[in-house]
Amino acid sequence: MRRIVLPGDLLSTNPKLAGHGTYVEGEKVYSRIIGLFEQTDNSIRVIPLKGKYNPSVGDTIIGIVREVTSNGWNVDINSPYQAFLPVSENPECKPGKKLNEILDIGDAIIAKVMSIDPRMRVTITMKDKVCRAIRFGRIVAINPARVPRVIGKKGSMIKLIKSELDVQIVVGQNGLIWLNGDRRKVAIAEEVVYLIEEEAHTEGLTDRVGEFIRRRKNVQTG
């Protein structure tokens, strides 16, 4: 079992190893967040257990349009910062079409983080094949720190959910997850997502999730 560490816990005396979730002061490496301590041969890092989403370039995210401006949209991405989607980054934009007819306040979108400036102004883009406006399905919100577990090692957890339940699923790095497909199966998938969130810090999660899905499916059919 990986050890849970708190801010200020001494992790190492070799500052060269310091990775994510750590900081160095006086040749010593300390944890700066609550998380799971992970050590490999050439790095130590702390995997966060709590905390807000902090955008980074290239992330796939799910956002909700909060404001329509003359040259784009302000999008809530479930982080301390609002993101901006410029008109030029939305392929649905065609001359003669009004902006609020393409995306209006309250619409959900799948987008990618394009750039972040030093003042944390986030620009997002929809020029990617996973990106689109969400008009159907269900969005589930979880703690962003637990997203890596929902994805699993190299996407193993998502693959499991997709193959067992035959639902469409897009996981935003910001903790919003889009589910689409048969209503009853989506309902199970939603429960599964919450289960993973709840037990993100435990081991052998994939097996337990597989068993859980099979049990739930039997209840519905039987």
Place this chain on the structure above:
Amino acid sequence: MSRPDKFIINGKRLDGRLPDQLRPIKIEVGVLRRADGSCYIEMGKNKVVAAVYGPREAFPRHIQDPSKVVVRYRYNMAPFSVEERKRPGPDRRSIEISKVSKEAFEAIIMKELFPRSVVDIFVEVLQADAGSRTACINAASVALVDAGIPMKGMLTSVAVAKVDGVLVLDPMKEEDNFGEADMPFAFLIRGGKIESIALLQMDGRMTRAEIKVALNLAKKGAMEIYNLQREAIMKQFVEEGEENA
């Protein structure tokens, strides 16, 4: 409440504690669903709830700082928290406590990681019994960890008072009201050791030698509280783990 004749009888204090003994402490983490981090603490008869929100977008806009996060700390006493009803709302005392506590936390939060945003810390005193600011800092510190906010370490706070010429740890109401001096400390604890003093106040009189003794007394008490804070945070994860087994 009237002044007791003697504070220390046969080496024991009015509530039966030894001079270097803390009051019983109970800490619960994650008590508020809608807050990003929260904590409920009982230190003796003090009952305090702390809630942390953020980092989140700073409003009004003019308080934003383009280079670092803004920390807001609100210490508030409920009208029913003291014997005589307290008029609700901020007063001179609570504004001062909010300010000094905020400055203590500003020193340990890694502010440069979240420019233009704000971290809100709210602490509500539900029942006060001397040393409520120390209880508030202890609760806020746990709530900040619970919210996943990056920090250099944790803050742990405890007070030392002087009654009948004797230094006592973690004073209760009588000792605070009628004692000769009162000195709240907050320490930054890192790597399991006390690194520095983040907050220090005093009223009354103490000699230089007494302050040294008081500091050591407070350090000892703070380490005990720190272990309880840790235990409370860890407990959430252990319990969940056991359910699965």
